[in-house]
Amino acid sequence: MQQVRPVTFLKGLATFIPGVARFACRSSGGTDSARYCYSVWMRHLVALKSSGLATCFSRVAELGPGDSFGIGLSAVLTGVDEYNAFDAKSHAVAEKNGEILEELIGLFQQREPIPDSDEFPQVSPQLEQYEFPSDILTDDILKAALHPNRLADVRQALEHEESGNIRIRYVAPWDDSSLLELESIDLVFSQAVMEHVENVPGSYQALYAWLKSGGIMSHQIDYKSHGLARDWNGHWTISDLQWKIIKGNRPYLINRHPHSAHVAMMKEAGFQIVGENKIQLPPLSRAALDHRYLDLSDGDLETSGATLQAVKPGR
Template identity: 40%
Template structure:
């Protein structure tokens, strides 16, 4: 089962840089310990995090995917991207990636030439490569000095992580038990932990309308979902905002997108079940980028 563009080094580089830049603009530093929920077919974003200066990367996934055989190829390509101070791939190359940036120039103010030299030293690259090689075994729980992979995270007792940044890219819309997911994120957080999440509320192909998933009754939805191990949970923006607050995270930034609203949208009279009570804000929001900080 494939999860999309996570085996494309430039895609992963673009995703990580967007989260890093937004985090840095608030914290003023590169995070030392990073957790990603839902890395998918590869840990390309994690490799980008390590090459930009992070010391530890934790990949937490719903299930173990089979794309690790491509990880060394992504690693080699990623090194080249950083060596060349490559600009962040923008909307022309990846029009669907959010959040958008004010500038797509390589962030030299964050990753200076001196930082690049340190991060790409032979000693550090050897350490990253050794951690990557350890991921090639068949175990679902792998704890290394620099890279740790845990799948499935939902049924795992997580180690004490204390991350400075928790992030995900178009993942939270696929988690059925969101209450538990946000609780887990809070349980591993400390006072200075930030969360950076891009969430997609569109129908993911189950309707010709971007918000057509809200027009199905619960019984019809069960038929549409079938036996898939995961699909979309159909939860709107407000559900996530409530869970951020409930779990001690203060919203710093919430960028809402309604690029799908209009001719490709269902009318409110088509809504069914609990979705008949959707606010206009939820009804029109097709995706959102949320940056928050843990305050408990």
């Protein structure tokens, strides 16, 4: 059976019509929901703790926040003073960020349990339990992070980029690693982004340059076909020529890199992998693969997603 429906090719071709490519990249994930953002940030924190890594940060950066800065705002509400967001395209809307911030404040004040797989079945990493992580976000940490004066600064910084100690910065589109001071960031994270990035080695190199020695990266990556093929792994059966038509004139789609390629590119940039939590699904028959993917390992063929944590080694 054909992996790609004719309409998928037609959609790609349509993006050559002026204005359509912009429209085709309009949808950008789940960050228009405060509960999604809260769930994602808490899952990254809990996963970091499970790997024995730090969970308190001062300066963070996120790649690809999507429709709002809600994941980064969650970070700020748990003690982060500086949040830098870099997207390929400007999706986030100011009023939405304000609404999401207010809802997030309520979730943290109520110590809301982490929204789980019943509420967000597609969201990873999945956790063993979803209670509020009061061992990570202690009463003392939250009392300081949610102090009314600090919240006033957060609201101001959301509008004016900076207030008191708080800085909230959004750059979209970005393509320049000099946007951040070298060795200034404690944590870089992304959710469902690295599979879309066109220049993955260049991005990991930029993240490496931004992180302090000992700084941490936490990425959730979805290797599936994103509805572009019939099966979750059908994108690895499509020839380069067909893929060019499917991608059309869009600035990004999915890069089709398998798990081991991300691991190799992180290591190439200088990172040490410290956590690797893979999601597995049934593999394709090797006979179906396009020749470009013939040497995918058995592991890659069944890895549909992963949380990858890496550290920039200390000097």
